[in-house]
Amino acid sequence: MSEEKSTSSLNSSRRGFIKSSSIAAAGIMIVPRYVLGGKGYTAPSDRLVIAAVGAGGKGSSDIANFYASGKAEIAFLCDVDTRSAARTVGKFPKAKFYSDWREMLDKEQKSFDAVSVSIPDHNHAIVALSAMQLGKHVYVQKPMAHDIYEARALTEAAKKYKVVTQMGNQGASNDGVRQLREWYDAGEIGDVHTVYCWTDRPVWPQGVHWPPKAAVPKELNWDLWLGTAKYRDYMDGIAPFNWRGWWDYGTGALGDMGCHIMEAPFRVLDLQYVKNVQSSIGTVYTGPFEKAYYPDSCPPSSHITLTYPKTEKTKGDVTVHWMDGGIQPERPAELGPNEEFGDDGNGMLFIGTKGKMMASTYSINPQLLPTSRTKEVNVPKTIKRVPGGQDGHYAQWVEAAIAGKPDDVSSPFKLAGPLTEALLMANLSIRGHSIQKPNANGKGVTYPGDSITLQWDNNAMRVTNFDDVNQFVKREYRDGWKVGV
Known part of the structure; x- marks a missing residue:
């Protein structure tokens, strides 16, 4: 070293x-x-x-x-x-x-x-x-x-x-996640095997070209802002907010909202490290019968399927679906046609062997389904609350x-x-879509990472069946900012 x-x-x-x-x-x-x-x-x-x-x-x-x-x-x-x-x-x-x-x-x-x-x-x-x-x-x-x-x-x-x-x-400090845990621990929805999480983000540019070069605002130290990232000229609008949509700086909709929405499934089910992951992504229309994917930018939408091994609180593996860009799962039959699903743009749905439960961003407004059960079911509070909830x-x-x-x-x-x-493992699957390989006949390219399930070795921190994507597990820091390995 x-x-x-x-x-x-x-x-x-x-x-x-x-x-x-x-x-x-x-x-x-x-x-x-x-x-x-x-x-x-x-x-x-x-x-x-x-x-x-x-x-x-x-x-x-x-x-x-x-x-x-x-x-x-x-x-x-x-x-x-x-x-x-x-x-x-x-x-x-x-x-x-x-x-x-x-x-x-x-x-x-x-x-x-x-x-x-x-x-x-x-x-x-x-x-x-x-x-x-x-x-x-x-x-x-x-x-x-x-x-x-x-x-x-x-x-x-x-x-x-x-x-x-x-x-x-x-x-993570909200009452909602604690209520969800108490319902689950009391057996109100049986054994959870599937969870859906979704968001209407991004609300910043994604799936697009780099923005045009622009003059660095006099108030901004661009070199310090770049920090560990490789050097690029300043781009119009990238700071202070639109950086989220580019892999050099951000982690897309998953990084922005995933920690808020997937936290509850992790705590309720005691999930740990992912077993495997697959994804499908949205692309950008560029002309009749033409579409494009810009590898430096996070895609405009995605659907990720992550598999977690059995925990002490589940009877088998758990499948977690992540959807962004406005994609949502099918509304559960137990939900009334005019009842809000999550908080409209964001939410989570737990599917168990005996029933279902849902909540919105930050685990706010937890509900058993049908929602009439929420007031009917009364389980003891076994988990200490945080004073002030999310504000606390x-x-x-x-x-x-x-x-x-x-x-x-x-x-x-x-x-x-x-x-x-x-979340970053899900992004690893997304980034696999951008890896190009030449066709066997030497004409054009293929995208071998867009149709496989990545198998994850947690101890080695490596994908075992598609080595090309491992380059994104650990990026190279810019000279002068390296932390070394």
Whole structure:
């Protein structure tokens, strides 16, 4: 394993920031841990001092929610785009502002307890891993990583460094998922064998060409925004939001909404790592009898079928269907013709041997089917509720971090990691559609990955029957940003 150097723009005091240090079975190399107080730096009082990486967009609401807990101090703000960060900076004028998170962690590491990460997907892992190596508690927006390899590394890091972690899938703290679990544990729908999850996302460009080159906004540090991603010229509209539709930066509709919608099936059924996955995707009309698929962009729609092995809460394998781009499963016969299915655009449906149940985004509005059963059935509350539900997701992390209790949160990385890997495994199947091979006659190309079921070896983190797709399990970081292997 080779030691990596930080970018040339960093001063000599920071050149050693990204160095070798293995993380358990993941085998990833990141920054060295600075031991503060033995087993990580714990808040010395009843407040949590936070350094926030990402102050605009979702970062602004995350920061506001931490502060609203009454137990958090927002001491440092970091963002590469002063446009989007301006409002948050105005609300927290005493917070010291940085553009480069590496500089902030290096200079201020003794002055904060925890790090919030609310930036584009492709830079989640490097920031979170670096913070954990410093003994900091971390809150990372969903999905917690861009690649399967990164998700596994974060999971192992949380175990090794014993810091308090939380992924930003607020529904994990909702009453709804707990109600679904209690109904299932009480046997109200029998043994679940099939689950449908769906969303009307994307609501950003997908399945299209790269946007045209444009001048970099003066408020944006484009090089820092790119971070781990390979260098490209700035493209019109890519920041602060439309990045989600391109594989270099985002994880598509699955990454955006999957953690909110698939979390409940994982918790209700104790699902872990996927066994196999297959997919079908939408393509773009380009002319009479012509269609196109742009491999750098996530498709406009997809239907993914994932198989999970039997758990202690199921009698056999479980099939989970993911649908996006407005695709929805067939309405269950038990649902009235005018009753809302999920929340119209998003939802989940559990199909068991004795009945069905459903809910909408964040597991809101759980219902037994037919819906009249919801009021008729009364099972004991066996699972502790989170005060404030999904809004309490933030305060829960703050309080757990102050107490130094990694298990006192709804979505710690030991649970969020396998969920994230499942979403990224589904994306692995989608990306297999773009792999081209020449025809046997040497004319034209074929797409061998578009009609097979990927078989997954979880321990080796490899697809065993289509090696070409393994290139997407772990991407190459840009020079100067590498975490090494």
